[in-house]
Amino acid sequence: MDKLKAMATFVEIVDRGSLSAAADAINRSPASVVRALADLENHLSVRLLNRSTRRISLTDEGRDYLLRCRRILADINDAEFLLDARRAAPEGKLSITAPMMFGRLHIVPLLNRYLSKHPGLRVELTLVDRVVNIIDEGFDLAIRIGHLADSSLISMPLGLTRHIICASPSLVEMIGEPKTPDDLRHWPIVVFNPHSNQWAFNNGETLNTHNMNTVMSSNQVDSTLASAISGLGATRLLHYQVDEALTKGQLIRLLPEYEKTAIPVQFVYPHNRLLSIRVRAFLDWAAPQLRDVLGH
Incomplete structure (x- = not known):
């Protein structure tokens, strides 16, 4: 059995949704595709796909194997193209x-x-x-x-990268630096994306969610950032989005110990x-x- 060819056939079956569609895509007979799948399952001693007259579905083993097949086949493709990429402009x-x-x-x-x-x-x-x-x-x-x-x-x-909670120095001076997420409950908040008024905070091994007092939401990061810098409210944005403002002292990082995982x-x-x-x-x-x- 050509193991790499069998793996590629298995991936094609999953992507096409049926054995016959996979056979058409790779220009092989349906019977040969069926044999290739059967040989692969026999070799692995597991069933990769549940098959009926109407549909196919991945088994748990098949789902895990599919991910590894994709990585292996992609690595092979990368290796084959690497030399050409270095030779040609x-x-x-x-x-x-x-x-x-x-x-x-x-x-x-x-x-x-x-x-x-x-x-x-x-x-x-x-x-x-x-x-x-x-x-x-x-x-x-x-x-x-x-x-x-x-x-x-x-x-x-x-x-x-990670989400950073921050606010302007003037706002922090006016309200006082928060010590816990509960201290932020009544702060004015400006958010990027109108659906992000619920903030999750890392509390050891769990995440606690708080509803925030949103005073402005925007579908653009730049406008949210500008509002935070102006002192309209605290915000939570990705580190690369606020890095320059933090470096310039336009924003202060708040509650870093409660930030979610990167x-x-x-x-x-x-x-x-x-x-x-x-x-x-x-x-x-x-x-x-x-x-x-x-x-x-």
Whole structure:
């Protein structure tokens, strides 16, 4: 049995939703796909899929094995393209999406430097504060901040960030520095995203949630940050979003001992899309620099 071929067939079956659709996608007969799956299950001594006349579904073992198959196949693809990426100059279109402020602060400067070195490349950059479906919307790469729930994506870790609670010095002087999350209950709060008036605080091994006194919400980070700096209210934003204001003394960090666990920052790309030379080359060049910035 060709184990790698069997693994790729298994992944294709899951992605296509049926054995017959997988057979069409990889140009093999349905019978050969059935045999490949059966051989793989016999080799592993576990059932990977529950099959009926109408549908297939992953077993618990199949779900765990699927994640590992995706990683292994992606690593093989990366290894095969790595040498080509080093030999050839990247050219063509590279489409990237990132959160607005992260993109403005970190991705745009990188792209400016990178494009000056590679005149044959053109970039389409989309900055938007929502989770983009990069497969449906046709992006090569995305910056994703948070834990990756979609197993159809491959991630490249870049570092960590965390939510920081902060307020202007004038507001802290007027109300008094809070000692516990309860002290913030009656503070005026400005939030990014109208649904974030519930804040969770780390309390040892548990998270406690508090309803906050929101005086303004915005769908843009910059406006929320400006309101906090002006003294309108305390806010909670990601560290990279407030780092400059903290450094300049425009904001003061509050209750650091109650901050939630840090969250990952990563490049993500579709597992089923072979990385082109231009994507691979940009990843290899940009990732180390972003890791330096994020302290990874």
